[in-house]
Amino acid sequence: MARLVVLGGGVAGHTAATFAADWLGSNHEVVVVTPNAKWNWIPSNIWVGVGQMSKEEVTFDLDPVYKKAGITYKQAKAISLNPEGNASGDKPFVTIEYTGQGKAGKSEEVTYDYLINATGPKLNFGATPGLGEGSQLGEHTVSVCTADHAEHASHELAKCIEKMKKGEHQKFLIGTGHGMCTCQGAAFEYIFNIEHELSKAGVRDKAEIKWISNEAFLGDFGMGGLHMKVGGYVVSSRIFTESLFAERGVDYITGAHVNKVEKGKVTYELLDGSMGEETFDFSMLIPPFAGVGLKAYNKAGDDITDTVFAPNGFMKVDANYTPKPYEEWKASDWPRTYQNPTFKNLFAAGIAFAPPHIISKPAKSPNGTVINPTPPRTGMPSGIIGKAVAHSVCDLIKNGEGAHLHEASMAEMGAACVASAGKGWLDGQAAAMTVFPVVPDFEKYPGTGRDTDYTFGEIGLAGHWIKHILHYLFMYKAKLKPFWKVIPE
Amino acid sequence: MAVKPEEFNFAKNNKFNNAMIPGKFARAMRTCKIWQFIRFVIINLKMIVVVSKSH
Numbered sequence: 001m002a003r004l005v006v007l008g009g010g011v012a013g014h015t016a017a018t019f020a021a022d023w024l025g026s027n028h029e030v031v032v033v034t035p036n037a038k039w040n041w042i043p044s045n046i047w048v049g050v051g052q053m054s055k056e057e058v059t060f061d062l063d064p065v066y067k068k069a070g071i072t073y074k075q076a077k078a079i080s081l082n083p084e085g086n087a088s089g090d091k092p093f094v095t096i097e098y099t100g101q102g103k104a105g106k107s108e109e110v111t112y113d114y115l116i117n118a119t120g121p122k123l124n125f126g127a128t129p130g131l132g133e134g135s136q137l138g139e140h141t142v143s144v145c146t147a148d149h150a151e152h153a154s155h156e157l158a159k160c161i162e163k164m165k166k167g168e169h170q171k172f173l174i175g176t177g178h179g180m181c182t183c184q185g186a187a188f189e190y191i192f193n194i195e196h197e198l199s200k201a202g203v204r205d206k207a208e209i210k211w212i213s214n215e216a217f218l219g220d221f222g223m224g225g226l227h228m229k230v231g232g233y234v235v236s237s238r239i240f241t242e243s244l245f246a247e248r249g250v251d252y253i254t255g256a257h258v259n260k261v262e263k264g265k266v267t268y269e270l271l272d273g274s275m276g277e278e279t280f281d282f283s284m285l286i287p288p289f290a291g292v293g294l295k296a297y298n299k300a301g302d303d304i305t306d307t308v309f310a311p312n313g314f315m316k317v318d319a320n321y322t323p324k325p326y327e328e329w330k331a332s333d334w335p336r337t338y339q340n341p342t343f344k345n346l347f348a349a350g351i352a353f354a355p356p357h358i359i360s361k362p363a364k365s366p367n368g369t370v371i372n373p374t375p376p377r378t379g380m381p382s383g384i385i386g387k388a389v390a391h392s393v394c395d396l397i398k399n400g401e402g403a404h405l406h407e408a409s410m411a412e413m414g415a416a417c418v419a420s421a422g423k424g425w426l427d428g429q430a431a432a433m434t435v436f437p438v439v440p441d442f443e444k445y446p447g448t449g450r451d452t453d454y455t456f457g458e459i460g461l462a463g464h465w466i467k468h469i470l471h472y473l474f475m476y477k478a479k480l481k482p483f484w485k486v487i488p489e
Numbered sequence: 490m491a492v493k494p495e496e497f498n499f500a501k502n503n504k505f506n507n508a509m510i511p512g513k514f515a516r517a518m519r520t521c522k523i524w525q526f527i528r529f530v531i532i533n534l535k536m537i538v539v540v541s542k543s544h
Binding site: 239242243245246247249251252380384387413414415416426427429432434436454456458459460461462463465466488489 | 495498499501502504505507508509510511516518519520521522525526528529532533535536538539540541542543544
């Protein structure tokens, strides 16, 4: 009997674990290690953050689902890896520390034959003074990164709306809280959902809403922007996005590295090197992501973290990490199998793998401050990668070390993205977009780096319907209800 | 003559002044149930093609 350990129970980890358990059956063991007791459909957190969904609607208990799937569930966080075992044995193991199940604080060594690292990110609030400490949200801003954060944000938003109803003016500042953030899409959705809710509440005229982002231009989204088919035109996402901001009267600051957050005020540096500050009554700033800080040790107990993980804490996989200038970046730099090059029984999926480089054009201010988005690896690509990696591990277990590894390069896969701009079955709107491929390939598609036959976008009520239906569909799939496997990632 | 709703934001700043802002008809179509149902079907079909090419 082989044992597969999956670190993390998010989109990538949950997908990998549930498919692996299904494909391997009871002959082998699948163990999930995740510090969370609940699964969270993160894309719907923005609706929790504006009070349009409850925390309970976007989460469910993992324990009964894993029991049903025959998965061993350990509510714990991974601390370190010993891919060669230790002095007392050759079996690789991961050291975990429980966060629940009545064993909080206790450590355990879990041996494995294969391991998938799908821990997701550390929400690095501590990277910006005042934004938070370590992975803890600070007191000056709110967040929609977790369901708890989003619930807190909705309460703070409700207080602002009450003030506006009494005639007070409120200023909203939404965006990214550091020069190297990713996930601009979540902030984009949140700002337009706030705008929509304020309009519904009849207090839009009392609100100043402002966007602040590390993107060099609106619509970069960490993908260097994209050109998409809109109404028969091939249009830059910059024009598409600027149109929405202008239509809704939302002013914006781009190319900004927020370097300090205080009560009611942020200070920032722009790409031109100038400094500025912005006041706010309500602010949601996405933190930068980092690896969760897993350590790795060899058999002798020496620290080999640098061998297994990149400096940002994400796991090295089969990508081309050779540093080279932007002009020489290629689609083929991106990983295909997500196998660690040193330890072949280690894989990474979702945010946990180290990308070879960013996708957007690198940018620095004259002061040397790096201000560019890091690559998005969430949502659909996360699920597809998780499934491909699970498939590879299952084949390795069943067919031996020579088994074919499955591939899921972000430079060859597309992504469907639905960005909400307001919730409501009759008056909601969302930008429905597809991009193919996620990482541009200028050798294959010399014009825009992407196939414009499969890269399109439009905004409207239909997009909202799709996003809302996807919410129910993915919650259903994650709960492993009948026919869950036919729902694509 | 009164300023049309879609023209109101142009005057707010230079960034808005250089952007496309949808007019009354385009905005109405965005929430027109019949038109959006048709778009819903079309967008879904397009997304299914992209999803199937990505797996």
